[in-house]
Amino acid sequence: MELFWFIPTYGDGRHIGTSRGARQLSPAYLHQVALAADDLGYEGVLLPTGRSCEDSWVTASTLIPATRRLKFLVAVRPGLMSPTLAARMASTFDRISEGRLLINVVAGGDPEELEADGVFLGHDERYGLTDEFLDIWKRVLSGEEVTLEGEHLRVNGARVFYPPAQAPHPPLFFGGSSPKGIDIAAKHCDVYLTWGEPPAQVEKKLEAVRKRAAAEGRELKFGIRLHVIVRETEQEAWAAADDLIRHLDDDTIAKAQQVYARMDSHGQRLMTELHGGSRGNLVVSPNLWAGIGLVRGGAGTALVGDPETVAKRLREYANLGIEKFILSGYPHLEEAYRTAELLFPLLPLKRGNGAAAESGSTKPYARKSGEIVAYEHIPSGGN
Numbered sequence: 001m002e003l004f005w006f007i008p009t010y011g012d013g014r015h016i017g018t019s020r021g022a023r024q025l026s027p028a029y030l031h032q033v034a035l036a037a038d039d040l041g042y043e044g045v046l047l048p049t050g051r052s053c054e055d056s057w058v059t060a061s062t063l064i065p066a067t068r069r070l071k072f073l074v075a076v077r078p079g080l081m082s083p084t085l086a087a088r089m090a091s092t093f094d095r096i097s098e099g100r101l102l103i104n105v106v107a108g109g110d111p112e113e114l115e116a117d118g119v120f121l122g123h124d125e126r127y128g129l130t131d132e133f134l135d136i137w138k139r140v141l142s143g144e145e146v147t148l149e150g151e152h153l154r155v156n157g158a159r160v161f162y163p164p165a166q167a168p169h170p171p172l173f174f175g176g177s178s179p180k181g182i183d184i185a186a187k188h189c190d191v192y193l194t195w196g197e198p199p200a201q202v203e204k205k206l207e208a209v210r211k212r213a214a215a216e217g218r219e220l221k222f223g224i225r226l227h228v229i230v231r232e233t234e235q236e237a238w239a240a241a242d243d244l245i246r247h248l249d250d251d252t253i254a255k256a257q258q259v260y261a262r263m264d265s266h267g268q269r270l271m272t273e274l275h276g277g278s279r280g281n282l283v284v285s286p287n288l289w290a291g292i293g294l295v296r297g298g299a300g301t302a303l304v305g306d307p308e309t310v311a312k313r314l315r316e317y318a319n320l321g322i323e324k325f326i327l328s329g330y331p332h333l334e335e336a337y338r339t340a341e342l343l344f345p346l347l348p349l350k351r352g353n354g355a356a357a358e359s360g361s362t363k364p365y366a367r368k369s370g371e372i373v374a375y376e377h378i379p380s381g382g383n
Contacts, residue, residue, distance in 0.1 A: 005037040006328035009054040017248040017295040034063045040340040044071030073102040078133035079119040094164035101170040109265025123264040127180040134188040141169035178266040186212035196226035196301035198285035223324030227302035256295040271300045311346035
């Protein structure tokens with residue numbers, strides 16, 4: 001299992017849907033979150049994309065010199081950027097970071113936001129554009145000179161002169177729950193991402209993706225995007241979940257649901273159907289809570305419970321074939337530590353998750369024992 005964290009470039013705080021307990025979103029704070037994820041041993045971090053976020057490429061670029069081994073999952077946006085420009089950006093970032101770039105392909109799901117950015121294409125047309133975009137992007141990064149006249153894109157003699165550090169290109173992560181989205185994933189991506197739906201739904205989706213990829217002669221890896229609310233006891237965890245939406249009012253929920261209703265994203269529709277915009281029944285599967293999705297688009301579910309229970313639920317997803325877990329929690333700085341401290345010891349993690357702190361690779365600073373007692377006694381586990 002590989003555990004990733006999240007850089008909250010559109011805001012953070014102790015309560016969602018309200019300014020109470022909100023954090024000042026500053027470069028210093030985003031650096032703190034990235035440094036924590038790097039030091040704790042998370043495999044990488046996802047940076048979100050969209051008009052509500054700070055730009056993911058610029059933000060990630062500032063984090064390269066501040067981190068040592070952390071990977072950055074950054075979005076390319078077919079329709080908003082040309083494939084050759086996106087390829088040059090990826091190549092430069094990958095070389096400067098010494099191979100720490102991962103690519104998140106985002107076709108977009110909100111027609112109103114897309115039109116504000118100058119994209120006037122329907123759902124299936126966007127995936128047609130994405131197909132052509134990725135064809136060009138992959139080929140130029142592989143060293144080809146590309147001339148292509150497609151339905152949406154046209155290039156003549158497209159080239160990238162400086163290759164990326166990772167050959168043939170940085171790995172492609174891709175979501176998309178519609179048939180068109182699954183087609184593109186099967187054809188182009190390396191890692192298929194799903195949001196945190198109940199395990200039975202995830203199993204069905206992954207099987208469809210596997211079959212479609214096999215028809216393309218390909219095998220994919222799989223990842224999932226989830227929030228986690230883990231505490232030492234089950235009671236504390238559910239109290240923390242309730243506290244997260246304690247100041248959330250019905251008017252804010254209604255406004256958020258109106259926005260999600262206009263989207264043509266199949267994945268967003270599946271997320272919304274889990275709760276229907278209602279507080280009435282937010283536990284949609286054992287320990288899977290949909291309260292965050294009342295006002296947050298995209299990933300709207302959290303695993304809630306004590307460490308052993310949450311680890312068990314994560315292993316259930318792993319048994320379906322999920323390898324990469326992109327996690328988050330509010331506030332993201334404290335929850336990065338809490339998640340690492342409570343969950344890492346219970347999971348079969350890829351070497352690297354938490355390894356720096358455990359192996360002494362950062363010695364002499366790799367001591368993990370808590371505060372020295374009475375100036376001379378190293379503390380034990382205690383009661």
